[in-house]
Amino acid sequence: MLKRLAIGFCCWLGSLTLYAQNGVLVFQSDFGLKDGAVSAMKGVALGVSTNLHLVDLTHDIPAFNIWEAAYRLLQTAPYYPKGTVFVSVCDPGVGTERKSVVLLTKTGHYFVTPDNGTLTLIAEKMGVQEVRQINEAINRLKSSEESYTFHGRDVYAYTAARLAARAISFEQVGKKLPASVTKITYQKPTLEKGLLKGNIPILDVQYGNIWTNIPKDLINQLGAKTGDRLQVEIFNETEKVFSEKIQLVNTFGEAATGENVAYFNSLLNFSVAVNMGNFAEKYHVSSGPSWRIEIKK
CATH class of the missing domain: 2.40.30.90 (Bacterial fluorinating enzyme like)
Incomplete structure (x- = not known):
């Protein structure tokens, strides 16, 4: 009986990792499309695997508006299948001590983003299964170590692509954090x-x-x-x-x-x-x- 329970538990854990394997990678940012920033992120992702399916959520988040980034994720993410990986980059604190994380929700979706409030509504709606901090010693675009202002390209797009393409497991993202995220306060209904x-x-x-x-x-x-x-x-x-x-x-x-x-x-x-x-x-x-x-x- 105990052996059967152990096997079932291992299968359940394995299924959480498999959620990242549908190859769909969704991008959101406040970069706009007037320059090559978004294209650079997609180039990094395709450099990991040309088999990835890249989708744009929006790149018209008003500059520095973390709250709107949080809402657009909530508005869109539930319509994507389990295993989809989202990259959201609205990061006025880029290069500071805010954490770079990957959230696995209870619905089996992954969110790669700075932990600056962007995950407020997703955590409430889809639940927090596990949070891991990105280990930049492993999960960072090679030769980008001296770049401090484009983590969307160097850290988030790269890590998300590796996760979606099965180049790394969720556990290989980095160390496990408490199952909570930074939240923005607002009037609930x-x-x-x-x-x-x-x-x-x-x-x-x-x-x-x-x-x-x-x-x-x-x-x-x-x-x-x-x-x-x-x-x-x-x-x-x-x-x-x-x-x-x-x-x-x-x-x-x-x-x-x-x-x-x-x-x-x-x-x-x-x-x-x-x-x-x-x-x-x-x-x-x-x-x-x-x-x-x-x-x-």
């Missing part, structure tokens, strides 16, 4: 005494819609339904920047052009928009950890 509170983590940037982290089931618990007019207030820290009753709709076609509406976005989270307009610009609303929303019937 709560419902108490008829008042819903949440965060505005991101804008639907193409249209200026306001996306919140309040899921549809909390709106249901509030007792709100399509057609109801809800009192919506938006704050930046303690400053109230918007207050109005807004109708909850299923589609934008239910509202007149220029009318404020509430709806559920593609993630089934509560959102606010101006039909055929730009809510963020009209009301000077932005997003991030300091932005929050309150909703009442």
